[in-house]
Amino acid sequence: MRRLLWRIVWLMSAWLGGAVANAQDMAAARAAWTGGDFLAAAEIAAGLGTSDGYALAAESLATHGYFRGAEEELEELYREAVRHGEEAVRLNPESVYANIQFAHAMGRLAETSGVLEALSNGYAQRVRDSLEAAAELDPESPLAHSGIAMWHAGALDEAGLIARTLFGASRSRALEHIDLALDYDTGSKLVLHDAAVALILLSERRYGDRARELLLTARDLPQRDARDGFIQLSIVDILAQLDD
DSSP states (O other), X not given: OHHHHHHHHHHXXXXXXXXXXXXXXXXXXXXXXXXXOHHHHHHHHHTTOSHHHHHHHHHHHHHHHHHHOOGGGHHHHHHHHHHHHHHHHHHOTTOHHHHHHHHHHHHHHHHHHOHHHHHHTTHHXXXXXXXXXXXXXXXXXXXXXXXXXXXXXXHHHHHTHHHHHHHOOOHHHHHHHHHHHXXXXXXXXXXXXXXXXXXXXXXXXXXXXXXXXXXXHHHTSOOOSHXXXXXXXXXXXXXXXXXX
């Protein structure tokens, strides 16, 4: 009996120790993310072997590639991000975060591949399906809705009639999800920036004034992490273009 008791105590201690280590590693990954060391964040987070860890790794690599990556490394960087995103969803299909980050990574990969490859390899469909899954899991997720809006607006901007015919890309759906994202937004530079970009992609002539208002609001929000700093630069650049 005493041996059994000690065995139970040892197993519980090992489990608790592992949980604490995982929490510490995730905290370290998020600290690296906040400070802008996206590659370190990805390495630490992926090493956790959890859905949230792989999702953070996917987000980190996709973000590093978009804001800092050299052109010749982007495709492989995004493919690795996609692999992490796929694993995050496999481990927890019900995770809103995992679905959004898989879509984020896949979307970045599609950008490097060109329209024809993205269409023929099903990248566009997979991005939309993952974002819609996230919105179904959490109907109040502003990132899911802004992602869907960007998908519709970007598809129409890149492929026009093909996007409408093959994938159901729609201006009205984009506008619907822009409104939903803004309804549920809690003050995110990213959400406001992406909603504004979606409006510009749909029609700068029609929606430029609304996009400018969103960007001005986003510009004045505090920067919470390194990514917000990059987004701030994008906001200032887009505002300058709108004012030309």
